[in-house]
Amino acid sequence: QVQLQESGPGLVKPSETLSLTCTVSGYSISSGYYWGWIRQPPGKGLEWIGSIYHSGSTYYNPSLKSRVTISVDTSKNQFSLKLSSVTAADTAVYYCARDPPGSGMDVWGKGTTVTVSS
Amino acid sequence: EIVMTQSPATLSVSPGERATLSCRASQSVSSNLAWYQQKPGQAPRLLIYGASTRATGIPARFSGSGSGTEFTLTISSLQSEDFAVYYCQQYNNWPQTFGQGTKLEIK
Numbered sequence: 001q002v003q004l005q006e007s008g009p010g011l012v013k014p015s016e017t018l019s020l021t022c023t024v025s026g027y028s029i030s031s032g033y034y035w036g037w038i039r040q041p042p043g044k045g046l047e048w049i050g051s052i053y054h055s056g057s058t059y060y061n062p063s064l065k066s067r068v069t070i071s072v073d074t075s076k077n078q079f080s081l082k083l084s085s086v087t088a089a090d091t092a093v094y095y096c097a098r099d100p101p102g103s104g105m106d107v108w109g110k111g112t113t114v115t116v117s118s
Numbered sequence: 119e120i121v122m123t124q125s126p127a128t129l130s131v132s133p134g135e136r137a138t139l140s141c142r143a144s145q146s147v148s149s150n151l152a153w154y155q156q157k158p159g160q161a162p163r164l165l166i167y168g169a170s171t172r173a174t175g176i177p178a179r180f181s182g183s184g185s186g187t188e189f190t191l192t193i194s195s196l197q198s199e200d201f202a203v204y205y206c207q208q209y210n211n212w213p214q215t216f217g218q219g220t221k222l223e224i225k
Contacts, residue, residue, distance in 0.1 A: 036214075045205065045216060045217070045218045045219045046154075046156075046162065046205055046207075046216040046219075047216070048207075048213055048214040048215065048216065051214070059212045059213065060213075061213045062119065062213060095161055095162075099209075102150065102167070102168065102209075103152075103167045103168070104152030104154075104164045104166075104167035104173070104207065104209065105152070105154075105162075105164060105207075106164050106167075106173060106174075108161040108162060108163070109161065110160075110161055111161050
């Protein structure tokens with residue numbers, strides 16, 4: 001059974017960098033597929049942040065592209081998100097998900113809440 | 119960027135009745151459309167992909183249709199556990215984009 005688990009600080013100060021990691025179990029990232037990050041501000045809808053292929057190629061949301069970096073560590077079966085220069089508007093639940101081509105995001109982590117506040 | 123518009127924002131339906139949710143794309147996404155269900159405090163769950171293919175373990179009362187720019191999610195005979203927020207998502211073009219969601223509530 002494939003499972004994804006987000007981890008990282010729940011509180012980040014304004015102007016600092018948000019860093020999250022998604023640990024995958026039950027499936028080897030290096031076997032294929034895209035792996036994505038999605039966020040959901042309190043009371044709002046879903047926003048795709050970006051996705052990374054197992055080989056390392058990336059796609060980012062243009063609205064966040066200047067601040068986002070997604071990377072993959074196949075040796076640890078993890079992929080990570082860094083979002084720089086955060087503001088209160090980046091406060092959200094952050095999800096990681098498996099993103100097979102042509103199939104929608106079929107496995108999601110439970111999500112982790114990140115609050116940006118001093 | 120492709121804009122996904124869902125309607126209505128809120129849909130009130132009685133248990134046992136049929137619910138029809140709509141999703142429109144600002145340009146063609148072919149059949150590269152997914153539907154998700156999200157309950158409070160939970161991650162989204164994939165219901166439909168390829169516009170009409172049910173994901174693993176999804177009951178047959180959920181069905182999807184459409185292609186191009188117009189899509190529909192139908193839930194026949196609503197069960198209590200179906201009251202939730204539903205999102206459509208296109209994955210035909212980068213960036214992937216979600217609709218704003220339809221809240222399905224008990225009438």
